[in-house]
Amino acid sequence: MADSTTPTAPVPPELLALRQQIDSVDGQLLQLLNQRAQLALAVGELKKHEGSVVFRPEREAQVIDGLKLKNSGPLQTESVAPIWREIMSACRALETPIRVAYLGPAGTFSEEAALGYFGSSIVRVPCANFDEVLHQTIAGAADFGVVPVENSTEGVVTRSLDLFLSTPLSIIGETSLVVRHNLLRKSNSLEGIEAVCAHPQALAQCHQWLSTHLPQAERRPVASNAEGARLASLDPKLAAIASQRAGSEFGLHLVSPAIQDDAHNRTRFAVLAHPDRHPQPAASGHDCTSLVVSVTNRPGALHDMLVPLKAHGVSMSRFESRPARSGQWEYYFYIDLQGHPDEPHVAQAMQELRAVCAFFKVLGTYPLDVH
Numbered sequence: 496m497a498d499s500t501t502p503t504a505p506v507p508p509e510l511l512a513l514r515q516q517i518d519s520v521d522g523q524l525l526q527l528l529n530q531r532a533q534l535a536l537a538v539g540e541l542k543k544h545e546g547s548v549v550f551r552p553e554r555e556a557q558v559i560d561g562l563k564l565k566n567s568g569p570l571q572t573e574s575v576a577p578i579w580r581e582i583m584s585a586c587r588a589l590e591t592p593i594r595v596a597y598l599g600p601a602g603t604f605s606e607e608a609a610l611g612y613f614g615s616s617i618v619r620v621p622c623a624n625f626d627e628v629l630h631q632t633i634a635g636a637a638d639f640g641v642v643p644v645e646n647s648t649e650g651v652v653t654r655s656l657d658l659f660l661s662t663p664l665s666i667i668g669e670t671s672l673v674v675r676h677n678l679l680r681k682s683n684s685l686e687g688i689e690a691v692c693a694h695p696q697a698l699a700q701c702h703q704w705l706s707t708h709l710p711q712a713e714r715r716p717v718a719s720n721a722e723g724a725r726l727a728s729l730d731p732k733l734a735a736i737a738s739q740r741a742g743s744e745f746g747l748h749l750v751s752p753a754i755q756d757d758a759h760n761r762t763r764f765a766v767l768a769h770p771d772r773h774p775q776p777a778a779s780g781h782d783c784t785s786l787v788v789s790v791t792n793r794p795g796a797l798h799d800m801l802v803p804l805k806a807h808g809v810s811m812s813r814f815e816s817r818p819a820r821s822g823q824w825e826y827y828f829y830i831d832l833q834g835h836p837d838e839p840h841v842a843q844a845m846q847e848l849r850a851v852c853a854f855f856k857v858l859g860t861y862p863l864d865v866h
């Protein structure tokens with residue numbers, strides 16, 4: 496570390512000149528961002544006057560899509576979405592504070608997903624479990640709730656899908672996250688680990704790695720990966736599987752990085768809101784409509800469900816079944832359709848689908864995730 500006696504190397508004049516130019520551009524950017532913030536404040540006033548909601552996911556998706564198309568580089572196109580999400584997050588916060596519930600404590604992937612979707616200018620409402628996330632959002636203690644719905648390795652998060660069946664909340668957005676799991680511990684070695692604490696999904700996603708590297712260690716399921724990290728910070732015989740953020744939060748060593756069995760492990764999250772307080776987002780041009788339906792148990796019933804979709808050219812990007820718990824081998828089908836009910840062919844297909852279903856619930860319509 497440099498101290499008062501260490502001479503600092505002189506800055507070469509070329510570097511100094513470039514840095515001065517960067518300072519000048521940053522000054523201009525700040526001015527422009529404040530100009531943008533003023534406009535957002537004016538939009539906020541207008542919305543207050545009209546009594547309409549501040550957060551408009553379809554508009555944010557369109558802003559990002561538009562800028563990605565305009566980007567001529569050298570800034571990478573993938574950099575556009577995270578930068579503008581933060582800018583819009585800061586502008587949005589000037590209009591009104593946005594409270595977001597998710598599975599806590601600090602450092603969970605759910606928190607990362609919430610921050611990735613809304614940006615960091617939000618009021619965080621960490622919850623003990625998924626039920627609580629929905630409760631807080633229904634009760635109005637949070638404006639939005641974020642819950643995981645499926646993982647590319649492990650499949651659906653059954654608790655979330657079951658909760659969707661009866662919740663009064665609607666899905667207003669989706670976001671997905673590349674999930675990298677790390678083995679974290681108080682000391683920097685694999686020696687003497689008696690138990691590995693993590694959320695059951697994380698334990699399952701690292702099954703092979705654990706069998707190879709820690710075959711003797713107990714796999715201890717806990718409420719969240721961050722809770723596992725907290726426990727590991729209290730007991731040297733425990734290790735946790737969690738994000739690096741959770742590791743730094745609890746002062747743990749990164750013993751083995753990226754231990755998930757699938758390198759492309761992704762988790763998709765749904766963003767929920769109460770329809771009385773937040774209307775269904777308007778069409779953005781790239782939308783998804785999520786439904787849950789059931790049909791009576793008879794030959795050809797499943798085929799009949801698919802006919803209206805084919806007839807009106809509506810693509811289905813997801814089809815998931817869950818037992819209806821009636822003991823009759825009946826199922827609920829979770830379906831994602833491409834499109835928005837404001838598009839006539841989608842509305843027509845949904846109307847005909849509803850007619851052949853014993854149970855039909857629209858979970859929500861929302862802009863597709865933009866990266």
Ligand SMILES: O=C(O)C(=O)C[C@]1(C(=O)O)C=C[C@@H](O)C=C1
Nearest residue numbers: 535538549550551554583586587
């Ligand atoms: O266009 C709006 O409705 C705004 O409120 C502005 C803005 C933005 O910063 O661009 C902010 C919040 C909304 O979610 C969408 C966009």
